[in-house]
Amino acid sequence: MVEFSLTKRQMALRDKARKFAIEEMIPVAEVGDREPDPAKSFNWELIRKADKLGLRTLSVPKEFGGGGADVLTLSMVGENLAYGDLGIAVAFDQTWKIMTMISHLTTARQRKKWLPRVMDDPECLLAAAATEPLSGSDSILPYNKADGGVRMTARKKGDKWILNGEKRYISNGGLANVIYVMARTDMRKPPLKSMTGFLLTSDTPGYSVTEIWDKLGQRNVANGTMIFDNVEIPQADVMGTPNGALGELGALLTRFGSNIQAGATVLGVAQRAYDVTLQYAKQRVQGGKPIFEHQIQAQRLARMRMLLESARYYLWYSGWTAGQGEPDAVAASLCKVNAAENSVKVLMEAFELWAATGYMKKNPIEKLLRDGLSFVHSDGTNDVLLLKASNLLGEIKRGDPRYSRRVELAAKGR
Ligand SMILES: Cc1cc2nc3c(=O)[nH]c(=O)nc-3n(C[C@H](O)[C@H](O)[C@H](O)COP(=O)(O)OP(=O)(O)OC[C@H]3O[C@@H](n4cnc5c(N)ncnc54)[C@H](O)[C@@H]3O)c2cc1C
Structure with a gap:
């Protein structure tokens, strides 16, 4: 049903x-x-x-x-x-x-x-730090050889871990006071066997945010560079399975909703573009009538509506499977790609209909377009999420998600 x-x-x-x-x-x-x-x-x-x-x-x-x-x-x-x-x-x-x-x-x-x-x-806001200058997609589509992936190190000293390294582009970087960060406990081992997750607060000695990146869109949130300089983290603040953080990052993207929720947020931008464009089309007169009454423009709005609704239902389906504790890992990746692609299409259709007025900062489309583009790459590039999904095709059955199973096993071990 x-x-x-x-x-x-x-x-x-x-x-x-x-x-x-x-x-x-x-x-x-x-x-x-x-x-x-x-x-x-x-x-x-x-x-x-x-x-x-x-x-x-x-x-x-x-x-x-x-x-x-x-x-x-x-x-x-x-x-x-x-x-x-x-x-x-x-x-x-x-x-x-x-x-x-x-x-x-x-x-x-x-x-x-x-x-x-x-x-x-x-x-209190939270941040999750995976991306580094030398490691981006390698954490989303795990590159599993010791010479790649995250370079931040975690060295054990008594009942503490000492973290050293740099993370960049992190959303809420410089705003968050609780941070989840991933580091390698053994650089000789591949990331899937050597990455551990840690929790810390922003007042921990040795932690600092050195740059807030200037960016095209999403200008109302900070994306920071985080420096870890001999940051001491007690063993008690290790989160999840030791050396299992890369699998847990996969679970964050699927079962814990990251990709699905990311897709939903970019869709919100496109929905607003649709609403303001429909209004504008009814009020702007060219060729003797509101442009909405020119068939090609009305059809453009119907296309926008179709792109929005189809993206939304795919997100809802994926969100529903995540809520059942059995995420469809293929859908979780693809629904973000679909939402980001559809949203960019909707934004471009809006840009076309608004014409020169849409290019001007005084009107809403210009900002919406800049904002919407961010999710082509954020939360995993669309290309890499498509690759990740294609790797799972044929390998995974509904209710048997590779990433979340790893998390289930970890949970049972406690
Ligand atoms: C607005 C914004 C917010 C972000 N917030 C966070 C955050 O909170 N936390 C965090 O950790 N990161 C965050 N990121 C970083 C984001 O997750 C990375 O940008 C993303 O994973 C890609 O990494 P990269 O930019 O280094 O690109 P790269 O990995 O260098 O990729 C470059 C190109 O190569 C392609 N590519 C990469 N690997 C492969 C492969 N194996 N096969 C084929 N093609 C490949 C990519 O698709 C891309 O086209 C954010 C990014 C943005 C833009």
């Missing part, structure tokens, strides 16, 4: 997010977008306001006071926040997905330490 109806809670959260996007985010998003210094663009007031509505901690389990939302619900909320601004939506979405991962991969003692920390500070 196929079910498309949303629960009352999902509808209420979706509407709350859309209202927040329209009333709180859209009026200020342009200010941050135009701020020339990327280290100054972030709007903390929005985080505090959203926190009061329970949006910041939506994925924290209910037993710890959070919203306990699943991947499907988070996707819907993320799409509607991104309707207001993609950068700000990403600040929330990163926090949600890493929180989901922490909730699943930590021990009971670790949850008692980390979850209240996130709950109690209304400005």
